[in-house]
Amino acid sequence: MKHVLDFERPVIDLREKISELKKLTEEKDIDLAEEISTLEERLEKLEHDVYTNLKPWDRVQMARHPERPTTLDYVNHLFDGFLEMYGDRHFGDDPAIIGGIAKFEGAPVTVIGHQRGKHTKENIYRNFGMPHPEGYRKALRLMKQAEKFGRPVITFIDTKGAYPGKAAEERGQSEAIARNLMEMAGLDVPVICVVIGEGGSGGALGIGIGDKILMLENATYSVISPEGAASILWKDAAYAKQAAESMKITSYDLEQLNIIDELIPEIMGGAHKEIENQAEILKPYLRSSLEELSAMDNEQRLEKRYEKYKNIGAYAAIEI
Amino acid sequence: MFRDMFGKKKRYNSVPSKKSRKNVPEGLMQKCPGCKKIFYRKELNRNLFVCPHCDYHVNLTAYERIEQLSDAGSFEEWDENLETTNILGFPEYEEKLEKDKDKTDLKEAIVTGKLTIGDAPAAVAVMDSRFRMGSMGAVVGEKIARAVERARKESLPFIIFTASGGARMQEGVVSLMQMGKTAIALERHSRAGLLFISVMTHPTTGGVTASFASLGDYNFAEPRALIGFAGRRIIEQTIREKLPKDFQTSEFLLEHGQLDRIIHRHELKSILGNVLDMHRTGGESNETRA
Ligand SMILES: [Zn+2]
Numbered sequence: 135m136k137h138v139l140d141f142e143r144p145v146i147d148l149r150e151k152i153s154e155l156k157k158l159t160e161e162k163d164i165d166l167a168e169e170i171s172t173l174e175e176r177l178e179k180l181e182h183d184v185y186t187n188l189k190p191w192d193r194v195q196m197a198r199h200p201e202r203p204t205t206l207d208y209v210n211h212l213f214d215g216f217l218e219m220y221g222d223r224h225f226g227d228d229p230a231i232i233g234g235i236a237k238f239e240g241a242p243v244t245v246i247g248h249q250r251g252k253h254t255k256e257n258i259y260r261n262f263g264m265p266h267p268e269g270y271r272k273a274l275r276l277m278k279q280a281e282k283f284g285r286p287v288i289t290f291i292d293t294k295g296a297y298p299g300k301a302a303e304e305r306g307q308s309e310a311i312a313r314n315l316m317e318m319a320g321l322d323v324p325v326i327c328v329v330i331g332e333g334g335s336g337g338a339l340g341i342g343i344g345d346k347i348l349m350l351e352n353a354t355y356s357v358i359s360p361e362g363a364a365s366i367l368w369k370d371a372a373y374a375k376q377a378a379e380s381m382k383i384t385s386y387d388l389e390q391l392n393i394i395d396e397l398i399p400e401i402m403g404g405a406h407k408e409i410e411n412q413a414e415i416l417k418p419y420l421r422s423s424l425e426e427l428s429a430m431d432n433e434q435r436l437e438k439r440y441e442k443y444k445n446i447g448a449y450a451a452i453e454i
Numbered sequence: 455m456f457r458d459m460f461g462k463k464k465r466y467n468s469v470p471s472k473k474s475r476k477n478v479p480e481g482l483m484q485k486c487p488g489c490k491k492i493f494y495r496k497e498l499n500r501n502l503f504v505c506p507h508c509d510y511h512v513n514l515t516a517y518e519r520i521e522q523l524s525d526a527g528s529f530e531e532w533d534e535n536l537e538t539t540n541i542l543g544f545p546e547y548e549e550k551l552e553k554d555k556d557k558t559d560l561k562e563a564i565v566t567g568k569l570t571i572g573d574a575p576a577a578v579a580v581m582d583s584r585f586r587m588g589s590m591g592a593v594v595g596e597k598i599a600r601a602v603e604r605a606r607k608e609s610l611p612f613i614i615f616t617a618s619g620g621a622r623m624q625e626g627v628v629s630l631m632q633m634g635k636t637a638i639a640l641e642r643h644s645r646a647g648l649l650f651i652s653v654m655t656h657p658t659t660g661g662v663t664a665s666f667a668s669l670g671d672y673n674f675a676e677p678r679a680l681i682g683f684a685g686r687r688i689i690e691q692t693i694r695e696k697l698p699k700d701f702q703t704s705e706f707l708l709e710h711g712q713l714d715r716i717i718h719r720h721e722l723k724s725i726l727g728n729v730l731d732m733h734r735t736g737g738e739s740n741e742t743r744a
Pocket of ligand 1: 487
C-alpha cells in the first residue's frame with residue numbers, strides 16, 4: 135500500500151473509482167466508457183487543483199513523504215561511478231551523511247548529502263538522516279579533498295536537523311557545523327547545494343553554503359520544525375500548520391526572499407511518483423549551474439558567494 | 455530559541471521581601487541567580503557583577519560589558535541606526551520588538567563598535583540577552599557582518615561576546631541564513647590573517663553556537679555559562695535519559711576539549727589585553743587574497 139497524504143485523498147479515491155469501473159467493464163462486459171472518460175477528465179482537473187495549490191503544510195508532508203527520493207536516489211540517477219568514501223578520520227563514520235566521488239556528464243565531482251532511510255531498519259542505521267559531528271567532519275574532509283583536486287562539490291540537503299544527542303554535544307556538534315559554514319564560505323571550487331527534502335535548521339546549513347542553492351518545489355527549508363515553532367510560540371504543537379504558514383518555509387517563499395537561486399519543478403503529485411524523471415528534471419539545472427560557475431575564476435566566484443550571503447536579510451536604517 | 459532556560463530569572467530583580475521594598479527604590483538591589491542572596495547593585499557593580507558570595511557571573515547588559523572592558527572613553531559605536539523590520543510579516547512580532555525596546559533601551563540584541571583594551575584597538579560585538587533572548591535576526595547578523603567587514607578593512611582584530619538563545623523564530627529561514635552570513639564575513643577576516651576572539655557568556659545556544667561563537671581563533675567562556683547546540687529538554691526527550699547537571703556548561707565544554715580557556719570576569723580585561731597585544735603584528739603579512 136502506497137503512503138497517502140491527507141490532502142491527496144480525493145485524488146486517490148477518484149482514481150480508485152475509475153479503476154473499479156474499468157474492472158467492471160472487463161469482468162461484467164458492461165460498457166462504461168462514457169462514465170469512465172467523464173471521470174478521467176474530472177480526475178485530471180482534480181489532480182491539477184490539488185497538486186498546484188499545495189499549502190505550506192501540504193508541502194511539509196510531501197517533503198517528509200516516506201517514499202520521497204533520497205540523496206542516494208539522485209546520486210544513482212544523476213552521476214556515473216559513484217564511489218562512496220567513509221569516515222571523518224577522527225572518531226568514526228556517520229551514515230546520516232554520505233559522500234564520495236563520481237562523474238557528472240563525464241567530469242569528476244564530489245558528492246555529499248544527508249541520507250535518511252525509506253523504512254524503519256534503514257532509518258535506524260541512518261539515524262533518520264540526523265547527523266552527528268562526524269558526519270559534518272567527513273563532509274568537510276571530502277570538500278577539502280575536492281578543493282585540492284579542483285573538482286566541484288554538489289551537496290544534497292535532506293534532514294530534520296543535526297542530531298540532538300548527548301554524544302553529539304560532547305564531540306562538538308556546534309563546532310562541526312560552524313566550521314563547515316566557514317570552510318564552505320572559502321572553498322576554492324564551485325559549490326552547488328540542492329535542497330531535496332527537509333532543510334532542517336543548522337543541521338541542513340552545515341552542508342549548505344554554496345554558490346548556488348537549488349531547491350525542489352516541494353522541499354522545505356526552515357530554522358525550526360513547524361511543530362517545534364508551534365510548541366514554543368503557541369505552547370502547542372497542534373499549531374504546526376499555522377507555524378508552517380507563518381515561517382515561510384516553501385521553495386516559493388525562499389525564492390521570494392532571494393535565498394535560493396533556482397526553484398526546480400516537481401512531477402505532478404511529488405518527486406516520489408517518478409524518481410527517474412525527477413532526476414532528469416534536475417539534471418539541466420545542475421549542468422547550467424556547473425557551466426556558469428566553472429567559467430568564473432576563483433576570485434570572482436568567491437566574491438559572488440560573499441555578496442550572495444551579504445545580501446540576505448532586510449532591515450531599516452533610521453535617522454538618529 | 456530555547457525558552458525554557460529563560461523561564462525563571464529576570465535580569466533586574468527588584469527587592470523580593472515586602473519589608474525592604476518600602477525603603478529601597480526599585481533597581482537598587484539585585485538578587486544573585488546563583489545563590490539567591492540579595493545585594494546592592496552598587497556592590498555587585500564594584501565586583502564586575504560577580505557574586506561576592508558564590509562567584510556567579512551575573513549577566514551583563516551590552517553597555518555594562520563594554521564599560522567593564524574598554525579603556526575609558528575609547529568606545530565608538532557602529533551602525534546604531536539599524537532597526538528590525540518584520541520581514542516575514544510574522545504575527546505579533548512588532549509588538550514583541552516594541553516591548554523589548556522599551557524594556558532595554560536597545561534597538562536590537564547587539565551592540566557593535568570599536569574600542570581599545572589596554573591601548574590595543576579592536577572591533578567588538580556584544581550581544582544582550584535581554585532583547586528577544588539575544589536571538590539572531592537579520593539585524594543582529596547584519597551588524598556582526600558589518601563589524602567584521604569593517605574590522606577587515608581597518609586591519610583590526612574582532613572580539614565577540616555571545617549571549618543568545620539562538621535563532622529568531624519570527625524571522626524564520628532569514629534568521630537561519632545569518633549563520634552563513636556571519637561565517638562568510640569571518641572567513642574573509644580570517645583569510646586576511648586577522649585575529650578573532652569569541653567569548654561565550656551565559657547563555658550561548660543553538661544557531662549562534664553553531665556559527666560565529668565557535669569560530670574564534672580563541673574560544674573563551676565565562677565560568678558556569680550554559681553553552682550548547684540543542685536544548686537540554688529536547689536531548690533528554692530524544693535519548694530518554696537524564697543529563698548530568700553540568701551538561702552544556704563552560705566547565706563541561708572545557709573538559710570535552712571544546713574551549714581554549716574559561717576566564718573569570720576579574721581577569722577578562724587583562725587576558726584579552728594580553729592576547730590582543732600578542733597579535734599586534736598580525737594581519738599584514740598574510741593578506742594575500744583579501
Ligand atoms: Zn551568588
